[in-house]
Amino acid sequence: MMNGIEILNIFGFNVKEEPISIYPYSPVYRVKYGVKDVVVKRTQKRAKNVMSYIHMLKDKGVNVVTPVKLQVDNPQKYGDTNFVVYPFIEGEKYSGKEKEVYEAGKMLGQIHSFSPVSNAYDLLEYDVYDFNQQEVEESMEAIIQHADKAGVEIDTRLQIKLLESVASQQEIYDAGLPHVATPHDFKANNLVLIPEPYLIDPDNAAWIPRIFDLALALLLFHNEHEEAPDEVFTTDEWELFLSGYKEYIVLTDHEKVFWEKAKQHVFLDEVMWLMAEYEEDWKNTSQQKLFNSLIRVVINSADYKLK
Template sequence: MGGTEILNLFGFEVEEQPISIYPYSPVYRVKYGDQEVVVKRTQKKAASVISYTTMLKDKGINVVTPVKLQVDNPQKYNDTNYVVYPFIEGEKYSGKDNEIYEAGKMLGQIHSCSPVTNVYDLLAYDVYDFNEEEVEESTEAIIHHAHKAGLKIDPAINTKLMESVAIQQELCNANLPHVATPHDYKANNLIFTPAPYLIDPDNAAWIPKIFDLALALLLFHNEHEEAPDRVFTRGEWELFLSGYREHMDITDEEKNFWEMAKQHVFLDEVMWLMAEYEEDWQKLSQQKLFNSLIQMLLNSADYKLV
């Protein structure tokens, strides 16, 4: 489906094919009267996401919710849902200490608003079925992509990822505290106004809380030109957590499973990213980020939940 058709769903009459403002999926910035809006794809459980984000907004969280239009918003075309959000003016993340602290604080606020059960019927996390063959194939792809980019990858990554396969059922059976969360909490989904404003809540899910924290630790700087081309330093991570803990506690049980959680989220969220997107290995900033992620996987003990 072309961009003009997507926009026409909502009554935006355009003749020329619009250009996406995001390189990885269709995101179109258009005028709606005097207002700037963004048209983008959302998940299949669009109604669940809207109910959840409306609750967050009602509780004072800066998060986009659908713009009121003369037609239904979101709209469905074939099996894909599209939604219109307001365009949020502000500054992009640049890795400043205050931005890191405020980002952690916002995630703590979001988690603190979560109900104790999945009352919003969000997608429930259930990815505990990785196997050794998948790891072997992905590791080979990662090493191949890195070699073409003139880099050498420590083969110990394979051993570490195999460990992650072995522990996934223990994590599944651990009955860890779950939260409703946007579950894609990273720098390129935040605009600073100057307080952080979440502009992409469309991956909202019901997930173990420490998995969401691990995702922020690993991929907060991914796909962001102004962000550092590495994971958080230990000091930055402690700063992020200090903001987070202003609103949300971390249990002893979660601290006990933290190392496993980091490995599992790497297996689930980072391994495929490195294996599937060969072109990213040709970008210097992504090369550095990937190398930083591998070093964290192999030496992650300094990044604690304290």
């Protein structure tokens, strides 16, 4: 069990009462450091590698949080988990305006453009290409059950699409797609607008096929966000996001060939478990709408092109 008092104390924040997390899914504590507010949150096992990478982004002019200078080392280890202290960034929340969509695409392009050509920061390498038919069938069973309880009907063509993705994993693994170093969780609830986007959660940083990261932004940009629309980008918004992205990045023809399969693979890896694991999400109307919109996108995914 995580002890918030102990976590804060290792950084020198002397607190007496158990702090309350400002994020429902993992410990994220907002505390005072002198006159400023800071955030103490979990980071990944390769904490030093992630910090080197985000310092590089910051040095290149990307608006991204980097560790606060403290009297003690930052990050710190608590049990088997690494924690880091970042500044608390004040600003507006994303609300789905056209300018925000465009600026977000531009920021992701900028981040990708600064990636080294090899995994120089030794970030976690993406290697999830081992889904099987049974996992899909079990997940679909859970999804249908949650949806039934919530009075929602699921398009059963979803299972066919997911099984297609299982079948094409080896092909996409062997495709030799261009990889990038990226924060790999680029979505609205990890951005604060001041008014340009500022990335407040770079802790999933990984070395991953570039179009997987782009597909993740397409599918889950609006996930877990109160002010964002309760659906995936419209095709017009996606074009806007891409137009910002392409100010920095020229995608290869090879990537365009594998885009359909990449979208389906990312759905299999990142979206299927979200829908299967969290029954309570199906009871939340906006999350329910987002899930239905995600299913529509994966079934008619040709509407979302790389052009």
